Amino acid sequence: MRNCYVLRIILFSFLTINGSVAVAQVPKSLDSLETYVKTHTSPDTNYVQAIISLAYELSTKKAAHQRADSLLQIAEKVSVQLDYGRGVARTYNNMGNTCYLTNRPKEALGHFQKALKIGEKYKLHPRTIALTLSNIAIAYSKLGQPDKVVEIELQSLQLQKQYNLKPLPSSYENIGHALKRMNEQKEAIDYYQQALAIKRTANNPYGMAITEHNIGRCYDDLNQEMPAISHYKTALNYILGSDYELLRADILGNIGLALRKEKRFQQAKPYLEQSLAIAIKQKNNESIGSGYFSLGRFYEEIKDYKQAEQYMKKALALANGDDDKANIALYTQGLADLYGGMKNFQQAYVFQLERNQRMDSTTAIRTSAEVQRMVAKYETEKKEARIKLLQQEAKLNQQQAERTSFRTNALLIGAALLLLLGVAVSAWLLNRAKVRRLEEAQQLRKQIAHDLHDEVGSTLSSISMLSGHTDTLLRQNQPESAQKMVQKIYSDARQILESIDEIIWTINPSNDTLHRIALRLQEYAQPLMESKNINFTFQVDPTLEETPISMEVRRSLYLIGKEAINNLIKYSQATQATVKFERSDTQLRVLIEDNGQGFDTSQQSGRTGQTSMKQRAQAMGGLLEVRSVPEQGTQLVFTTSLA
Structure with missing residues (x-):
């Protein structure tokens, strides 16, 4: 399934920031902003606001991230010269937005944290501080740290309550996303519904589309495809005729994937193809890669493995080109599963082991189990084929011995008895060698099982216990303790991978x-x-x-x-x-x-x-x-x- 919908959450936060500080003299449409920036020569606060707004429009609607970044550098310079704190904060927030949309979450986090320091230094409106905290949480979400997301958003909610601010839907949305990432879909839906109610009150169609989309994703994860499709289509209706093409591509793709899971293949294919076409038109590599991968999964489902392989490899090539670690891991796992379904276990090995090196702590247990399953399946098939061959040879030897005994001539009975004795001795020696080979094969299988039990079993049990305790700590609002547990889980998972890698190396x-x-x-x-x-x-x-x-x-x-x-x-x-x-x-x-x-x-x-x-x-x-x-x-x- 797609992950691009995460990008849409952050855009709503910026839209709200931009709207909350907009100056009356600054135009709003893209064309009028272009004209204003070109003709306005005085370096004042209106000029700064116009540059930032133009950069925002270019980045979110046209995906012109490079030009947006250039404009924001100008805005930063002018804001600093004017000692215009609000302008500096907005500039850093929008710089973070551009980095986020171009898969640079660490840089985005740095810009958001700068914006927070500026906001505190210039004592900006608490709502701006709260929204900046939400953006920091979003960056942590992209970095795969849901515990930090919850911690930061709780700070934002506390600030909103302290100053009796109008509730920010982004805070509830981000907590919902963190819960979803921790496989707490039902709890996540509750938070998404709270965010949706706030957006309805504000009559924000774009924001409502994002939240409806996320609720659909939760139902998708719960394998409840009918309500998922309903929420996806509601989201699609909110943005029909708008400029938010990449969000439309995400929603179309998820409708197609939900229909695919319902085995409604003829209905699913047009949605998937429309999604990919929009992504290609917008020249957004992440959306293009997601579109390729979705079509690959579609063709895998209908057993057209050649097409599936081509699309998935295209997706992986794009992710590798952008060094998009999350999607590299996702697409590599998809190829491993594809080759496993094709019974090409050698290729499945290659991609599964590559996936292991890129996984994070939230997927370590599942992937380790998949490696064990593939190792066991591959080795078992080889051993069973060898045992079957030995059994056939034994049966043929027995039949040959019986035919030989019936053909003996009565005149050569003495020689026949001697020959029979020789055959019996030979057969005993042969069977003894075959039994030894079977015992060696059985011993090898026992050794693998023993090593997996010693090296992996106890650590997996530890991970399972720690995971349960982590959930408890998060529910008790103890994020620091929960983070330590997550780090321990990550360390144990890496230890399992190293142990399995050594076992595989040993038996090769x-x-x-x-x-x-x-x-x-x-x-x-x-x-x-x-x-x-x-x-x-x-x-x-x-x-x-x-x-x-x-x-x-x-x-x-x-x-x-x-x-x-x-x-x-x-x-x-x-x-x-x-x-x-x-x-x-x-x-x-x-x-x-x-x-x-x-x-x-x-x-x-x-x-x-x-x-x-x-x-x-x-x-x-x-x-x-x-x-x-x-x-x-x-x-x-x-x-x-x-x-």
Whole structure:
């Protein structure tokens, strides 16, 4: 579904700010503003207001963001020269608007915060301060921080109550949007309805269209398509014949998607195509990408996978070009799901793992579960196909043995008995090998399940508990505590992703060489060394490049190296470090050393994990030696046979 509707909330806030401070002498239409700015040469407050209003009209109605930005820079300069606080505040607010509409939420947040400081410095009207707070909340919403949205909007509502201001619909709308993002759609609808009532009183069709659109989105998320379509069409009626083309494109697209979910494909397609046509006409990349993606989902639904793939890839290319992280994640997930439906699990892997690297804490649990599902499905299909093949071979061998016994000649009964004995022994050996292979396959599946349980299970349980507690804190109006919980959830989710990535790497047969282990450790160690300003050297014997190694040995060796590197980073205080992979005849030697503070090996601390490293080395048939002297660095030497 579309996300562009978020852009429309902020525009209403600016419209209200602009309207609340407009000067009578300044014209209102776009053409008259153009004429006024060109002919008005006196740098006074009316000139500033006209420039800001013209920039607003160009940005919101024509998407001429570059020209709007140039005009606002002039407005900023003149306002500062005139010491015109209201003009400076309006300029920063509109600069934030332009940044927001061009997918630069961090810059938008900076401009809005500047506007707030100016408003407080010049003691501007509390309504202007409250609206600026709403704009700050909107920027936090775009940055994916719904807890901050609620915190800032509660400040705005408190200010409105303190000064007995006319209620601002944007405050209720933003809280509704934050609740929607936290999957509290029913509660969000209540806040949207309060915003809608205020806009009806003000007779603001554009604002009513935005809110009706958002209510439709909530019903869409609740899979109640009929009321969703009703609200979408009401929103569309409010802006018919207006200049707000991009909002119309969003609404048309969502009507098409709702009809698609209702399986009314013939009715859905024209809405989706109209939406895309408007976006292309307006040259708005985010809306164009959303239109491509919506049509891709449409064609996926009707099993036209080729068309679906083309449209989704176009959407992803546009998002990548604009570095639009939220839509990159959305479109990448869509392609992963598409390839999964096409049974192309290899491509599904690629896009799903790319999606994992871009996700935020609100989607970490769902995406981790999807990765586990794909891994399990892909590996299970391969193992089941292998088992089925082995069973067929066993059946054929049995049938062959039976045919051979029936063809034996009575005159050669002695030889036949001997032959039968040989066949029986051969069959026993063959079946024994096949059973071993089946056991290995079963052991691999158990290992994957065990690793997922150990690495992921407890962390997911923690995330689930923290999520529930976060909801409770938000309901109790404790946003700071809730934010800490969200940060913890984010950290745990990243840990799950790293664990799953290591499990997938471990079971991938293409990594069954010592050279691949060395590269993996180098990729792990390099950024850690750089973060501590350690001069790092990594050396690998070229003869190890094609040396094969089993999955279990590969995993144990990688974990030993990873633990040793972590200890070096945490405790050594070194300025130089070296990792070497060397081969001598049939012996592998791995050296990890540093010039750090060292320690007394006779008084080792249990925190370094040396016991577990030595146990892993012994399980591989190797030897791990730790050599260290205080103030003279540390050497860790692992040796094992390659035979």
